[in-house]
Amino acid sequence: MSPSKRSRPARKAPYNKPPTTFSEQVKKLVSRGLSIPDQSKAEFYLSQLNYYRFAAYCLPFEQDHASHRFQANTAFDDVLNLYIFDRELRLLVLDAIERIEVSLRTQLAYNLSHNHNTAHPQLNPELFYNPIIYGASINKLEGDISRSREDFIKHLKNKYEELQPPIWAVVELMTMGQLSKWFSNIKSRADRQAICRVYGLDEKIMTSFCEHLSLVRNHAAHHARLWNRDFTKTPMLPKRGETALLESLSVLPDSDRKLRKLYNSFVMLAYLMNKICGENHWKQRLIQLINHHQIDIDRMGFPADWQARPIWQTN
Numbered sequence: 001m002s003p004s005k006r007s008r009p010a011r012k013a014p015y016n017k018p019p020t021t022f023s024e025q026v027k028k029l030v031s032r033g034l035s036i037p038d039q040s041k042a043e044f045y046l047s048q049l050n051y052y053r054f055a056a057y058c059l060p061f062e063q064d065h066a067s068h069r070f071q072a073n074t075a076f077d078d079v080l081n082l083y084i085f086d087r088e089l090r091l092l093v094l095d096a097i098e099r100i101e102v103s104l105r106t107q108l109a110y111n112l113s114h115n116h117n118t119a120h121p122q123l124n125p126e127l128f129y130n131p132i133i134y135g136a137s138i139n140k141l142e143g144d145i146s147r148s149r150e151d152f153i154k155h156l157k158n159k160y161e162e163l164q165p166p167i168w169a170v171v172e173l174m175t176m177g178q179l180s181k182w183f184s185n186i187k188s189r190a191d192r193q194a195i196c197r198v199y200g201l202d203e204k205i206m207t208s209f210c211e212h213l214s215l216v217r218n219h220a221a222h223h224a225r226l227w228n229r230d231f232t233k234t235p236m237l238p239k240r241g242e243t244a245l246l247e248s249l250s251v252l253p254d255s256d257r258k259l260r261k262l263y264n265s266f267v268m269l270a271y272l273m274n275k276i277c278g279e280n281h282w283k284q285r286l287i288q289l290i291n292h293h294q295i296d297i298d299r300m301g302f303p304a305d306w307q308a309r310p311i312w313q314t315n
Helices: 022-031 039-049 051-056 076-115 131-147 151-159 167-173 176-184 189-199 203-221 263-277 282-293
Strands: 062-064
Touching: 022 039, 039 051, 039 076, 076 167, 076 176, 076 189, 076 203, 076 263, 076 282, 131 167, 131 176, 151 167, 176 203, 189 203, 189 263, 203 263, 263 282
Parallel strands: none
Antiparallel strands: none
8 A cells, every 4th residue: 555545644633722710611511501509619619620620520410412511400519529429439449448458568478478488589580470570570669669768668778788678578668559560470379379368369369359459549549530430451250259249249241331330349349348457337438428429329330239239238
């Protein structure tokens, strides 16, 4: 095919929309059918939230996306309520992920050091499967150690001759993403299973869920919309294990878009919180948050009978 016949990228148009004032932004929302009885209140919130961010939460209330017309009787407070719910949901999800992250750090350090009788298993490349992933992980960890201002890291570096502090110290510098890479790259399945035993999950399930959690955490930590997001990387679901977990998961055809939503992630988080925190109120907080804001749970992939499923029983 000659160069002249090859498809050429479409010519891009210049962006010529002018910046608008907060007052103009409110007027635009009103012109699209949004009820705003207190315009000064709306201006205040838009001055703190950013119109572009607020507009993402308007989408579920639109009757026509092309014109951005709102459904009848939609009020500014309806959109604001959804925004507040999503913000509180991110904080709740981050709370659970933090506890899982700290637990996984502990299990990884404990089992690798005891199974291989060394304080520095991270320095032995033979314990890990993929040398490229190992090289990137150890270099990232070395950089984090050299930049760390933590007193315990400085003390261990200055006192001992090894290239790195012991694993039970350096795991405290690993993010969820880095921790997931270290865990999934452990060569011995017996090591991975030992780490997962406390969670009652097969290592393949835990590996998949940690990779998914890393993605969820990144969205939540960077204040991105979470409540109705589609996740392309969904966790592998267990086929064996505790009845409460298996009967609470939503098992749908792989093509069903609901599987890319957060419902199964919430089930796994509630299950793991019960494993690592003993008595906790995480699932009650989630239920209360949904009920308080009267959220359309179908947009998060919830099945209609979700509250009847065993993991959500609060008695």
